[in-house]
Amino acid sequence: MGINIRAALFSIIYKKCLRLSSESKQGHTCGENINLMSVDVERIGLFSWYFHNIWAVPVQVVLTLLILYKSLGLASLIAFISIIILMLTNIPLGKLQEKFQEKLMDSKDRRMKVTSEALRNMRILKLQGWEMKFLDKIFEHRNFETRWLKKLLYSLSMFSFIYLSAPMFVSMVTFGFCMLMRIPLDSGKILAAFATFEIL
Known part of the structure; x- marks a missing residue:
């Protein structure tokens, strides 16, 4: 499709x-x-x-929460709350990424315009000896584009860090709550919880 x-x-x-x-x-x-x-x-x-994530993600979340509730009890609600907190921290990062992406695309458009203009009018540039002026202009636009690309990649790396550290953060919070509430933890429950945190 x-x-x-x-x-x-x-x-x-x-x-x-x-x-x-x-x-x-x-x-x-x-x-x-x-x-x-x-x-x-x-x-x-x-x-x-x-x-298909529109319908698959809610089904996955509900099923994983049921599995967690079956093995950890009330601590599954804490896991869910900590996941919602992590999702809310991603909102400002997502908006920042969107802004950087917009600026990057705008700078790409400008660079492509100058480059295609130079290629279309190559004869005139050669006759007038303006090749280096246009090359400097293209490099200037490329440097501007590179700055936005760097900012976008830095925000992407922050986004990836939060995304990849989420299971560890959620498991720390959940198991900490289990210890406070004296919920018994055996190796089977812990391994099952780790697998479901990864899915969540």
């Missing part, structure tokens, strides 16, 4: 680009069109992979 959607969108965007008037091309640069085809179409194609 994803491949079909991607192929259809590629052809629609390509046909639309061929029909654009000169006036429309001033508003929509070549860089924007390339980004549409390379990034946005790819993301829409990946949607079919994640579409």
Whole structure:
């Protein structure tokens, strides 16, 4: 399904680009069109992979909480609350990531515009001796793009750290609560809890 959607969108965007008037091309640069085809179409194609999470994730959460409640009792509610806290800490990070992604795409558009402009007008650049000026301009746009890319990757690494440390954090909180409430823990319960924390 994803491949079909991607192929259809590629052809629609390509046909639309061929029909654009000169006036429309001033508003929509070549860089924007390339980004549409390379990034946005790819993301829409990946949607079919994640579409079933709409119903699968709530079912998984309910089942894992039932399994946890069966083995740990009231401590499963603490696990659920700590997971919700972790999810809430991801909201500002997600908004920051969205902002960085937007700025990165904007800087990519500008760089692609300058690059395609230089390639289209290569004869004029060679005649006037402006190659180095345009090269400096492209490098300037590339450095600006790299700065946003760095910020995006740093926020992604923070996001990944929280995501990967979540099972450990949840297990520490849950087992700490079990010790406080004197809930008996044996190796079978602990291993089952670890597996369900990973699923959660």
